[in-house]
Amino acid sequence: MRTPEELTERFRASGRKVTAQRQCIFRVLQGDETHPSAEAVHAAASRQMETISLKTVYQTLHDLAELGEIAALDVGTGRTRFDPNVDDPHHHLVCRSCGSVRDLVVDFPDLAVPDGADLGFLVGSAEVVFRGLCPFCRDSSRAPEPAAAART
Amino acid sequence: MRTPEELTERFRASGRKVTAQRQCIFRVLQGDETHPSAEAVHAAASRQMETISLKTVYQTLHDLAELGEIAALDVGTGRTRFDPNVDDPHHHLVCRSCGSVRDLVVDFPDLAVPDGADLGFLVGSAEVVFRGLCPFCRDSSRAPEPAAAART
DNA sequence: GCGATTTCACCAATGATTGTTGATTGACAA
DNA sequence: TTGTCAATCAACAATCATTGGTGAAATCGC
Numbered sequence: 001m002r003t004p005e006e007l008t009e010r011f012r013a014s015g016r017k018v019t020a021q022r023q024c025i026f027r028v029l030q031g032d033e034t035h036p037s038a039e040a041v042h043a044a045a046s047r048q049m050e051t052i053s054l055k056t057v058y059q060t061l062h063d064l065a066e067l068g069e070i071a072a073l074d075v076g077t078g079r080t081r082f083d084p085n086v087d088d089p090h091h092h093l094v095c096r097s098c099g100s101v102r103d104l105v106v107d108f109p110d111l112a113v114p115d116g117a118d119l120g121f122l123v124g125s126a127e128v129v130f131r132g133l134c135p136f137c138r139d140s141s142r143a144p145e146p147a148a149a150a151r152t
Numbered sequence: 153m154r155t156p157e158e159l160t161e162r163f164r165a166s167g168r169k170v171t172a173q174r175q176c177i178f179r180v181l182q183g184d185e186t187h188p189s190a191e192a193v194h195a196a197a198s199r200q201m202e203t204i205s206l207k208t209v210y211q212t213l214h215d216l217a218e219l220g221e222i223a224a225l226d227v228g229t230g231r232t233r234f235d236p237n238v239d240d241p242h243h244h245l246v247c248r249s250c251g252s253v254r255d256l257v258v259d260f261p262d263l264a265v266p267d268g269a270d271l272g273f274l275v276g277s278a279e280v281v282f283r284g285l286c287p288f289c290r291d292s293s294r295a296p297e298p299a300a301a302a303r304t
Numbered sequence: 305g306c307g308a309t310t311t312c313a314c315c316a317a318t319g320a321t322t323g324t325t326g327a328t329t330g331a332c333a334a
Numbered sequence: 335t336t337g338t339c340a341a342t343c344a345a346c347a348a349t350c351a352t353t354g355g356t357g358a359a360a361t362c363g364c
Contacts, residue, residue, distance in 0.1 A: 017309055017362045038352080053312060058352070076226035079351060093265070093273045102271050110262045113245070113282055119254050120287030121245045129279050130265055135272030169331050169340055190321080205343060210321070231320060 001084035002069060004030060010067055021045070021052045025060045029070065035081040035092075035101040075101055075129055091128040097137035104130065153236035154221060156182060162219055173197070173204045177212045181222065187233040187244075187253035227253060227281055243279060247286035256282065 002010070004026035008018045016022075028044045029036075036044070042057040061082055064070045071083040075092060077099040090105040111126050154162070156178035160170045168174075180196045181188075188196070194209040213234055216222045223235045227244060229251040242257040263278050 012363085019310060019360095019362070021311075051312075055313095055353085056311065059310090074226070074228035076228070093271060093275065095273070096276070102273070104265060104269060104271075106266055106269055108260070108262060110260060111280065113256060114258055117256060117258055119245060119256075120290070121247070121254070121282070121284045122290045123245065123282045123284035124248070125283050127281050127283070128263065129281070130273070130275045131277050131279070132273045132275035138272070138274045164332090167340095171329095171331075171341060173342075203343075207322085207344095208342065211341085 001029060001031075001086065007064070007069060010069065011063070014067060016063060021049060021056050022060050022063075024049050024052060025057060025064075029064075029082070029084045032084055033103065035073070035083050035103075037079040037081050039079070041082065073101075077101075091130065093130045093132065093134075095134035095137055096131050097133055100134050102134070104128075153181060153183075153238065159216075159221060162221065163215070166219060168215060173201060173208050174212050174215075176201050176204060177209060177216075181216075181234070181236045184236055185255065187225070187235050187255075189231040189233055191231070193234065225253075229253075243282065245282045245284065245286075247289055248283050249285055249289035252286050252288075254286075256280075 004023055007026045008023065011018050011022065024045050025041060027048070028041055032044075034040070038054070038058050038061055041061065042052065042054045045052045045057060061070065061072070065072045065082070068086065069084075071086050072080050073083050073092070074080055075094045077094070081101055083103070085103055088105055089107070090103045091108075093102045093104050094100075108126075108128065111128070113121070113123050156175055159178045160175065163170050163174065176197050177193060179200070180193055184196075186192070190206070190210050190213055193213065194204070194206045197204050197209060213222065213224070217224045217234070220238065221236075223238050224232050225235050225244070226232055227246045229246070233253055235255070237255055240257055241259070242255045243260075245254045245256050246252075260278075260280065263280070265273070265275050
């Protein structure tokens with residue numbers, strides 16, 4: 001993901017204004033590898049700006065996604081998660097227990113639809129989701145890690 | 153997926169009663185390869201039983217999933233889809249345009265998390281989603297196929 | 305400085321799914 | 335055949351994540 005400064009430029013260049021709350025969100029996303037939901041971003045942003053509204057967070061996340069600076073991803077855990085890592089192609093590890101998501105930067109060269117098996121589909125991309133237990137849920141295999149359980 | 157008769161036995165064996173509406177749903181799912189949503193199952197069932205309620209459909213689909221006779225799957229299209237093919241492991245082709253889903257029965261032997269890349273996760277399974285355009289949306293590349301557009 | 309954009313709080317609506325009610329039906333074991 | 339309990343129905347409300355509206359206040363950037 002780009003730095004807050006670069007994002008500021010991009011926003012300006014696209015005709016958007018750069019407000020304090022937007023910059024706050026830029027900062028929150030910077031280096032975040034937890035694939036936060038909009039709620040989680042809002043919670044983190046609120047720590048820096050108590051009055052920032054959930055609406056604004058949703059709006060800015062969509063702006064960022066529209067500009068291709070972050071990716072919105074749905075791994076079947078109910079809410080949309082946002083992935084600041086949009087530079088190197090990767091897959092995902094998803095915890096069955098707490099729903100946490102981590103990047104898996106691995107290339108699978110053999111991952112393609114065999115000839116004749118595509119059922120007429122014009123295939124564009126492949127995403128792999130590995131499901132299992134994250135380190136915390138694996139250890140305390142009945143009680144998920146508190147922070148993770150809090151819908152992180 | 154098992155035959156309606158087998159499902160009838162399984163339901164009885166698990167202490168569930170086998171009603172006309174449940175059998176109707178068994179029949180609807182039988183051989184259905186479209187990965188129908190609950191709504192779609194309800195629509196199809198309604199053609200055989202006009203009074204069957206959506207509630208009952210949801211309930212029965214969950215019963216079937218609980219017994220492992222069908223799989224509930226979420227490919228990021230908003231609604232949960234139900235897959236009667238639970239016997240051979242497979243992946244999915246998803247249409248970006250109309251959201252239709254098809255099975256892809258292919259084994260990817262190299263699909264594993266490399267040593268040391270698992271970030272501490274205890275990985276259990278891998279699902280691949282290939283995204284692209286289904287035959288209908290590919291041809292009429294602006295207007296999705298009517299039946300498919302109707303939330304099939 | 306000025307105008308257009310953005311934000312705010314508040315509240316309502318969406319769409320998929322689940323829960324509640326109370327009355328009726330019907331499956332199935334005895 | 336019958337009694338019991340599960341299942342169903344209609345109708346309605348509630349959930350949760352997300353989006354939409356309002357009007358007023360703030361503020362970005364030319």
